[in-house]
Ligand SMILES: Nc1ncnc2c1ncn2[C@@H]1O[C@H](COP(=O)(O)OP(=O)(O)O)[C@@H](O)[C@H]1O
């Protein structure tokens with residue numbers, strides 16, 4: 204039996220996007236098991252209060268198609284390697300979750316019999332409603348996309364209440380806060396503002412997709428312990444991107 208949802212919970216079903224780079228911790232490349240364990244703990248807190256959790260995991264800590272292409276490789280081959288990298292990260296994440304006794308499943312957009320299940324929307328929803336965390340790997344299964352787009356796509360497909368984009372900065376700013384210390388943070392943005400101002404925190408394909416399907420996105424800093432739980436119970440974390448204020452909340 205899945206745990207009953209706590210009444211203080213704002214989002215009952217979430218799609219959490221974890222960037223591959225977040226998994227490196229203090230290293231330059233690869234996966235830091237300590238980071239995975241901390242994430243597993245935070246995800247476990249959500250499961251404990253009855254939140255249904257889907258995860259899309261990136262692969263940028265291992266391979267990115269665009270970078271491989273810049274180094275001379277054919278782009279589609281590079282993107283296939285990038286998608287396979289997300290499967291490796293997903294396996295590592297599942298391992299960390301299972302070590303913390305959190306039931307989890309990995310599904311892949313690319314068929315990989317014997318390693319992970321092939322993605323199927325109805326099965327994924329069944330798993331989530333029975334309390335299992337579902338990790339969606341291999342992005343959209345298509346080259347020329349990103350895992351941000353995959354997160355928005357899966358979030359819409361599984362009818363999540365929100366897409367939560369975990370990143371290294373604590374929200375969306377008027378310019379990149381890493382290279383501009385004077386950048387100003389937004390509490391709220393509507394989809395068209397992100398598009399027209401080309402705010403680089405998520406790729407524009409992903410923003411178009413959530414705009415067309417009215418899917419709210421929250422960008423927040425997952426390196427801050429407790430941020431994820433706070434957000435799910437309605438705390439003010441990061442930046443909310445959704446419909447324009449006069450129509451929305
Ligand atoms: N307007 C912006 N607001 C916030 N972050 C931005 C903005 N423009 C660019 N960024 C960058 O986007 C990064 C977050 O995106 P993310 O997808 O997590 O990283 P990556 O693209 O390296 O995987 C931040 O580290 C930040 O430097």
Ligand SMILES: O=c1ccn([C@@H]2O[C@H](COP(=O)(O)OP(=O)(O)O)[C@@H](O)[C@H]2O)c(=O)[nH]1
Nearest residue numbers: 223261262263267268282285342343348350
């Ligand atoms: O639907 C997808 C999702 C990802 N990728 C490839 O997988 C890589 C890793 O994903 P991403 O860069 O989005 O990872 P993140 O930045 O979140 O770590 C990308 O660079 C792409 O090459 C792809 O081809 N199609």
